[in-house]
Amino acid sequence: MAEIVLRVAGISKRFGGLQALSDVGITIERGQIYGLIGPNGAGKTTFFNVITGLYAPDSGTFELGGKPYSPTAVHEVARAGIARTFQNIRLFSEMTAIENVMVGRHIRTQSGLIGAIFRTGSFKAEERAIANRARELLDYVGIGKYADYRARTLSYGDQRRLEIARALATDPQLIALDEPAAGMNATEKVQLRELIDRIRRDNRTILLIEHDVKLVMGLCNRVTVLDYGKQIAEGTPAEVQHNEKVIEAYLGHGHGTAATKAAVAASGEAQ
Ligand SMILES: Nc1ncnc2c1ncn2[C@@H]1O[C@H](COP(=O)(O)OP(=O)(O)OP(=O)(O)O)[C@@H](O)[C@H]1O
Numbered sequence: 001m002a003e004i005v006l007r008v009a010g011i012s013k014r015f016g017g018l019q020a021l022s023d024v025g026i027t028i029e030r031g032q033i034y035g036l037i038g039p040n041g042a043g044k045t046t047f048f049n050v051i052t053g054l055y056a057p058d059s060g061t062f063e064l065g066g067k068p069y070s071p072t073a074v075h076e077v078a079r080a081g082i083a084r085t086f087q088n089i090r091l092f093s094e095m096t097a098i099e100n101v102m103v104g105r106h107i108r109t110q111s112g113l114i115g116a117i118f119r120t121g122s123f124k125a126e127e128r129a130i131a132n133r134a135r136e137l138l139d140y141v142g143i144g145k146y147a148d149y150r151a152r153t154l155s156y157g158d159q160r161r162l163e164i165a166r167a168l169a170t171d172p173q174l175i176a177l178d179e180p181a182a183g184m185n186a187t188e189k190v191q192l193r194e195l196i197d198r199i200r201r202d203n204r205t206i207l208l209i210e211h212d213v214k215l216v217m218g219l220c221n222r223v224t225v226l227d228y229g230k231q232i233a234e235g236t237p238a239e240v241q242h243n244e245k246v247i248e249a250y251l252g253h254g255h256g257t258a259a260t261k262a263a264v265a266a267s268g269e270a271q
Contacts, residue, residue, distance in 0.1 A: 002029040004066065005205045006051075006082075006174050011060035013046055013229075020046045021057075021229045028174065028222075033196065033206045035220035035237075037213060039249055042226040044209045045087060048178055052084050053077035065173050081173035085163040085180060087209075093152035097143060100151050101134035101165050137165040141195060157188035161195065168199070175199070176207040181215055193219060213250075217241060225249065 009025035021043045028034045036044050049055040051062065053071040062069050069080040091100050138144045141161040146154055151162060160180055167175050177196070181189050189212065196219055200206060210216045216223060217237040225233040225240055227249040233240045240246050 004028070005030050005032075005064065006207070007063040008051055009061050011047065011050055012058045013043075013050055013055060014058055019229050021050065021226075024224075024226065024229075024231050026224050026234070028205055028207060030205050031200065031203050032221040033200050033208060033219050035216040035223040036207065036209045036226065037211075037216055037223060038226035038232075041228075042249075043229040044226055045178065046229075047226070048084065048176055048207075048209060051077075052082055052176060078170055078172075081170075082176060083167035083170045083172035083174075084176035085160070085167055085178055087178045087182060089156075089159050089163055091151040091159060091162060091166075094150060096148050096150055097138060097154065097162050097165075098131065098134050098147040100162055101137055101169050102130050103166065134165075134169060137168055138162075140168070141165045142191070157184050157191070160184070160192070164195065164199075168204075172204075174205050174207060176209075178209050179211060180208070181210060181212045189215065 004027055006026070006028040011021055011024045012019070013021040024043070024047060026034065026036075036047060038044055046055060050057045050060065051071055053074045053076060056072070062071055064080050064082065067080075069077065071077050092103065095103070135144065135147060138147050141164055143154070143158050143161050143165070146158060151159060154162060164175075164177070164180070167177075180196070181192055184192060193215060196206060196208070208216065208220065220237055222235065223233075223237055223240045224231055225243070225246050227245070232245040232249060233243040235243075
């Protein structure tokens, strides 16, 4: 039977009078790319923020790799094994690319503060290993040649790759990508798609929020669709794109972007 990486259930979150999430649950198996889609304001980012410890949920159960975890703090969630990227890129802009990745790796290191202050032999060996691994990851995401460039000098697409490398540096059980294609041009999107597919083939598990419905439908094994905080559909891309509620959510309320409406309409027609 397939191994379950993430199982969350009954997640609700209210902001004042607004029910941002109502009883949302998903199960992701190892090696899957799981998509989370929905019109603007549907609750996708709130869901991400809850499972990664940024927002405290009003209710919900959380299990990672078969063990319960409590998403009470971001660093605890990272330690438990979920790494994420952000819709608005969050890099250390004055640090180099390789330093940004090394920061990600440090949550898995042993020597600690004493080792760092006294620069013990084991600390130096560990630093070398971290730097080597960071370089490998930069090569892996395709930006090895920019290792020593400051993060802020990289193109938008390359900064997103750098965020992915930093997330991979934590050796996560689950990597959560929040709109990785936002702001990318068509060529960058094709390259991103190849990278995400490669990460999956290397037996990683990915949760993806994405506005680009075409990208989601082409990449994901399963998809959940949120609308006004409710889970209106769950299934394979082929199943959800024929779901009446999904078509209505994107085409009916008039709150999807023109591009998403066109993509949902086109993906339905293509079947
Ligand atoms: N910190 C917050 N305080 C109050 N309301 C919030 C907060 N975060 C999100 N919301 C509200 O919760 C609802 C869901 O927002 P969320 O950002 O999760 O949607 P989304 O699906 O990610 O949207 P988008 O696609 O536009 O990023 C929205 O109505 C939003 O205004």
